[in-house]
Amino acid sequence: MTGQPADRLVLWVHNTLTREKERFTPLDPANVRMYVCGPTVYDFAHIGNARPVVVFDILFRLLRRLYGADHVTYVRNITDIDDKIMDRAKRDGTSISDVTAHFTKAYSQDMGELGALPPSLTPKATDHLPQMIRMVEGLIAKGVAYAADGHVLFHVPAMESYGALSRHGRDELVAGARVEVAPYKRDAADFILWKPSDAGQPGWDSPWGRGRPGWHLECSAMIEEHLGDTIDIHGGGLDLIFPHHENEIAQSECCHGKPFVRTWMHNGYLTVDGEKMSKSLGNFHTVRDLCRQFPGEALRLSLMTAHYRQPIDFSLDHVAEQKRRLDRWYRLTDGVKPSEMVPPAVLQALCDDLNTPKALAAMDALATPDGADDLLAAGRFVGLLLQPATDWFQASSGRGAEGPTGDEIEALIAARKAARDARDYQEADRIRGVLADSNIILEDGPDGTTWRREG
Template sequence: MTTIKLHNSKTRKKEVFEPIDANNVRMYVCGPTVYDRAHIGNARPVVVFDVLNRLLRHVYGEDHVTYVRNFTDVDDKINARAAESGRSIAEITGETTQWFLDDMAALGARDPDKMPRATQFIPQMVEMIEKLIADGYAYAKDGHVLFRVRAYKDYGALSGRSVDDMIAGARVEVAPYKEDPMDFVLWKPSSEDLPGWDSPWGRGRPGWHIECSAMSYELLGASFDIHGGGNDLMFPHHENEVAQSCCAHPEGEFARYWLHNEMLQVEGKKMSKSLGNFFTVRDLLDQGFPGEVIRFVFLSTHYGKPMDWTAKKAAEAEATLRKWRTLTDGVEPGKPLEIEIAPLYDDLNTSLTIQRLRTAAMAIEKGIETPEGPVSVNDFVASANMLGLLLEGLGEWAKGVDLSAYEVLLADVRTKAMETKDFSEVDRIKAALINAGVEVRMSKAGVELLPASGFDATKLEGLL
């Protein structure tokens, strides 16, 4: 069996991945709160864990992996959006959930095996809260139920902080119904104009953290293999998940491996609306960035490092993918080449995998071998598919470009220039092609034109 190594946030070191049950590898990833379009930062964990999902299925078998990613469809942000828009909560969450699925599909992300919605698991949340109260880990007051943070001795182990340091270094809500400022809400009361469910503590709704604990337990059990998400969730969300899950189900260990992706920047700056550099995935798609190009840019940086979205990176990604698409047009995938995908086994090193794919593509293009031996174009496609690239349904953006007439034009002009020694017309046509986003290749063998980044066919009008 192939060895996979993953950086475990829990132990702060890279470890050999050993699943609890190799016949059912289980992974849970925190999904979106569905009140608006997903921004590109929201999309990074989707792409990262989609690659991990593909890798696990490659190693353990397609039918031996269970991947769960939730939707939070009960939340104060959703309530606020409903209040300001005058639309129903069900209408908003239904619409934005579909938006999310459509946008992530455009990035080549497979749907997880299970996509639970929080509102489908309210009874399980109530049951878990009741057990926490019965065992002394939680208490009810004024219609609220809160978790006693100091009752769980290992609180802070995941994020590496002590409770006292957390209180000193963070703003915590001080409320009359709290025994301790660090205690967090498991259940809160709902007024008549807010979503609510009957419970032993009155009509109310769950706190954010209990959702994932209840859903992961119901779908994956008291112990499962991998829990993932952005590193902004490590505290307090993931820390609170660990506490309430381990206290409610001490027979399990909750998640054995924790993976956190780093945050995303735009042109070297933190993404924010105030800076005017805030983009949703739909914004980029509507601006003409193919989903495959967005995905390529994401994967060009290791998930454990901050990722910087830049126009230059997008242009380079588009040019590379156009070449790969031209090279593999109509080719059926073979089997992934181990030498190309080997970096994925080492903590999901997508950036090095892309480098190896570049080397393989160059060898195929030139008809030579790589240092490791010959490369089949079919196997190259299969290797790229492991990253969710060169997938059959993602390539429409790179099709339908016929530059053969321009190749003939430039070749004829070049032949005449060789005789007259006047290359001004060659230079003019070449400049026009480059300005239109065409890569011009001229050699003894002839002229080859390839659509590159920013290709715009309208700029070629009048050239023939």
């Protein structure tokens, strides 16, 4: 298949730029190009960071299905230059490269636990300094940027259409840029492209002295390098619209004189237990901690229950509920061969601006003995039901606050065997009863005793 949507499915997505749901038509169906802003690698990812990863992973899977797996390029960058990284290295008494290597690896492991496919490319900012410097030079040459006092700034009034994505007025633009009030600014809304580094800070030689890029510039340069001047889809969280994405547009469009992004997609906010997640409120969850309590698929499913543009309220109870939903699906699909086709109702729901709640409802409707093969095909397509049911029930029983862990169950099974070997059947039955009270079902077979968790 080369570049023609399969099954005559039509993808509609909401474009933040026009605030409309639009029929998606890639510039080149043989190479659909998507970019999502990746992590700044100075700490473990939290559950809010995981939301765009899961949302755009589902879109990536859908685009691969529509245009062919070899016809979609998904780039998600690693921001490995940032003041937060310098602070972390100082605090931990380690080097910047150790911090970024450690958290880059942790990020890809954690996102893998959530069933996210690796993007086609994960470029690092530090590998793109020449491209960034070239872009700044180009912006200065075009008269939209200026060097002052070791800094280079983008001059916002030089771009008439600035603010089109966020639809912010002048007051909001100035307020948004307030963090960088400085005497060298020609206009209060101007933003940093390049800033000087002192001896203790990471820096690169440039025509403006030793320094480092601003964050917005990193994405513009990596997109230019790996996807070209105009791309099909740019994604990220709602909080990135302004100033980050607005500034990416300013840099790239002024540099290339072409439209930068055809479709902007933004996922909604995530709260935890009804509040903004924060360490001081005690409702802060890293993906890593959550994966000790729940299988990654339960976390993934929990993030899929809301439409991506809506806010989502995350809670441990909600994940536990989604874990039970998966238990049901796994029991039904145990030993079943998946259908060859993904059920049309699921694909149609996803083609309607990634309507995951509707797709999940279609999957629930398939959760019957007759629909199990379709349910399994749908699950695998959206990154769920990926393991054999026995693995699911054994692995997931080691997590969660309720019931014995996998090790404890194994110890009880060993004790029961010892009792049986000693012909103490009363004790053996007592142990079986203890496990049954925790919904652990034992099955004695020729190769010994296996167990699974019911319910």
